[in-house]
Every structure is written in C-alpha cells, then in structure tokens.
Amino acid sequence: MPVRTAHYGFAERWLPRLVLAPSFVLTLVFLYGFIVWNGYLSFTTSRMLPNYEWAGLAQYITLFENERWWVAVRNLGIFAVLFIGGAMGIGIVLAVLLDQKIRFEGAIRTIYLYPMALSFIVTGTAWKWILNPGLGIEKLMHDWGFTHFTFDWLVNSDMSIYTVVLAGLWQSSGFVMALFLAGLRGVDDSIIKAAQIDGASLPRIYWKIVLPALRPVVFSTLMVLSHIAIKSFDLIMALTGGGPGYSSDLPATFMYSMAFTRGQMGVGAASAMMMLMAVAAIVVPYLYSELRKDGNG
Template identity: 60%
Template structure:
C-alpha cells in the first residue's frame, strides 16, 4: 500500500511528548495541501508554457499573422497555403529521407557496435567513451566540424587528392542532390554512440544462463544473437526508435550549422522551414501551421509510447 491516502505533513511539532494537541484549522489546511501547493507552480508553468502555448500556436495557424500576430480567425487559409508551398514538400521529403536513414543507420550501427563491445573485449573503457563523446557536443559544434571536414576545397576531398588519388571526389555538401546525406552522416556520427550505449545496457541485462543454455543447445554465435538475444532487445529498439524519431523531427541546429538549409533548399527540414517562415519571411501563420504539423507527427510517435510505458509501470 502506498502512502497515497495517508495523512498530511505537519509543521515542526514542539508539543510535549505525551500531550497530543489538535492543530489549528489553518495549520491543518496547510498540512493537507502543502504537497499540492509545492507542485502547483510547476503545473501552472507547464500548463501555460506547454499546453497553453500549443493552443496559442494552433490558433495562430488559423489567422493571417505575418510579422506580428493578428487574432482574427480566418479558418484554414494558412494551412492551405502551407500545403501548396513547394518548399514545404521539399522539407517533408528531406525529413523522410533524413529521418529514415538517420534512424535505421543509428539503430544498425548502434546495435553492431554494442555487440562488438559485448564480446568481452579489452579496452572497452577506451572504445566506449570514444564512440559516445559526440553526444556531449552541441549540434552547432558538430555541424561546424563536419562542415569543415566535408569542405571540398580544404577538407577530406582535397586531402585525399593531395595524397595522390586525384580523381577522388566527395563534394556532397555542395551538391543539391547529396547535401541531405551529409546531414545524415553528421547526425549519425553524433548520436550512434548513444544508441550503442542503450543497446549495450540491454545486452548486459540478458540472463547469462540463457546464453549458456543456447551454447549447450549448439547454437552458433550468430544464431544466438539472431534468435535469442536480439528479440529480447525489443524494448530497447522501441525506446531508441522513439528517441531518434523525435530528434529527427526536431532537427534544426545541425542543419543550420552544417548547410544552413542549402544549397538552395536542398537540406530544408520542417524545423528550418518553420523558423524561416516565422522569423525571416514574416509569414507567422504559415510558420505556425508548419509547427502544428511537426507537433502532430511527434505526438503520433510519442503518445502511444508514453501510454505503453506508463501503463506498464502501473501493473
């Protein structure tokens, strides 16, 4: 039984040991409500700054707000304009490419590295932090570094050419077709180590006796992983997927620092679209409409996940 229905806190009692003394009505009221009073500021803040603001943004998407908000309701005009903007389709297309590659590669690479590290190797304490440290960096730093590294004039391409492989080209970052993939590379570089750490924690949690049983059953290492270990990592796949998906949808800083959305609109994502329409192109209503779409995509991923997680906790 939890403390759920129990009595409330008391202010410090100086009553003599053997003389119970009833509290004053005000004291009793405070005792009873103190925990809730403590929680209230946070709830109000989140109520206003998260949910209130979301409603506000949704409302703005039904107005004609340009550089400043106006509050006359005009229906779905901004949404219609959003969905007839080619740039928005480009942003969604890029999100689909970037998001799916980012998630799939991070999951695959993370799992692969975790399995390698789990082979009771020496130097785990060296490899693990090396794979993971990019997670500590700001996306702006990551973008700056990779922008330099991928710079055709000075970076990898030039260096390899100077080594003598003169036909080597690696100029994705300045190519409208390929630039989005450089965002994938930098994103994977930053986050895959973290996915590895999640999988590694999952692998370490698997019962060793089960692995011994599989060995006695004659399963090869490959089959042990494929048939026994990886299926048990399902919850980790789910968590990692959710984390990666929501990072992908929110991706903004990395693109800004790496490509600035370009060349042209080659690396436009919903997040950069929203920012530029709201703050630089002064189309606040369209920006708000795009933010609402982003919120809807994330909600579609997160709400079922939270529901599952919190329901499991309950039982």
C-alpha cells in the same frame, strides 16, 4: 503537542506541492499554453505579427501548396529512414561487439560515446569543415596527389541532405550503443549458455534470443531517434543552413524561415502544428500501449 503534530502534518502534505507549483504553472503556461496559442495562430491571417482574424484552413492550404514544404517533408523522410535505421544498426553492432568482454572496453565505449557529449551545433560546425571541398576531405586528398577525387556533397543540392545524415549518425550511434549495451548486460547469461549447449551459434543466439528480449530498448530508442529526427534544427543550421538553396531543408528549418525571416507567421504556425502531429503520431500509440500493458499487469 497535538497542535505541533497538526502543523507538521500540514507542512508534510502541502510543502512539496508548494515547491512544485511554480514549475508546474510555468510549464503549463510556456509549453502547453504556447502550443494552444500557436495552434490558434495557424487558423488566422497572421503574417509579420500575430493577427487574430479567423482564416480557417487558409494557412494550411498555403502550406500544402508550397513546394519548399514538400521538399522539407521529402528530406525528413530520407533523413529519418537513414538516420534512425543507420544509428540503430551501427549501435546494435557496436553493443554486441562490446558485449564480448573485449579488452579496453571502457576506453572504446568512451570514444564511441564522446560525440553524444557534443551539441548538434558543434557537430554541425565540425562536419561543415570536414566536408567543405576547400578545407576538408576533398582538399586533403588533392594534397596527397589524388587530384580527381571529389567529395562535394555539402555544396551539391542532390546530396546535401546526406551530409546531415552522416553528421547525425556520428552524433547518435554511440548513444544507441550505450542503450543496447545496458540492455544486453541485463540479459540472463544462463539463457545464452543453454542455447550454446544446444549447439546454437553466437550470431543466431543474438538474433533469435537476445535481441527479441530487448524489445523495450528497441521501442525506447526508436522513440528518442524519431523525436530527434523530427525536431532537427540546430544540426541543419550549423551544417548546411538548409542549402544549397533550400535543398536540405527540414520542417523545423522551414518553420523557422517562414515565421521569422519571411514574415509568414501563419504558415510557420501551420508547419509547426504539422510537426506536432507527427510527434504525436509516434508518441501517443506508444504511451497507449505502455499504459494498457500496465493496466493489464
């Protein structure tokens, strides 16, 4: 009996670790291992194939001297500001409206959430058709008799990045709405009723009381949207392909083009490391504040 108990205790202690060990090892090798490998390649003379000859900061100097890289960075700034701000603004407004217990709330919530069920490839392809001057909105308006109507953002190098913003907002606003609606439903109704008794209007209650109470939701949403904005690749490739020219390039598409189509693996690795640093600049302070808060708690 003691021997059986000892075997049971050993299995209970080590079986979960043995089950999780393969996933842990694979994650360690294929995620963090390749991050380290990519970081090393960014300091080498790698071009078409990996070359482990040390080159110092040469690839980063080449990267920062590349005009296309700065176009991608500028586009990322435009896309991030409009995408994150727009998605959060639209999502909060939709969540507040649905929080009023309106009729057909379930159906409306499903309609708003439906785009999130699609991949960015599908979203990009659909919006490519919608915005195509020969197929979509512009042709429809011309067929209706509005012959002077133009909506050629998709083929306009100055406006192409804004088509990506439109598609991204359509995809993610419902997701933001769902997060904030869940947060609103968690706010104590007695606080709102007390404010109403004191004469506060409903917009003032949401602005001064409810939304400040949703600060964790705001930070979480900001984190998710920032991550989506920085790593956006499939939406760009499906919608604009980085064009016209490279006018709608983002760092992710720039990295792919350099590493896999132009034979500049070292420059591509350097751009990937810059993207990693951008993500870390967002994630690390947030994790530090959360861990510090838990430690003080």
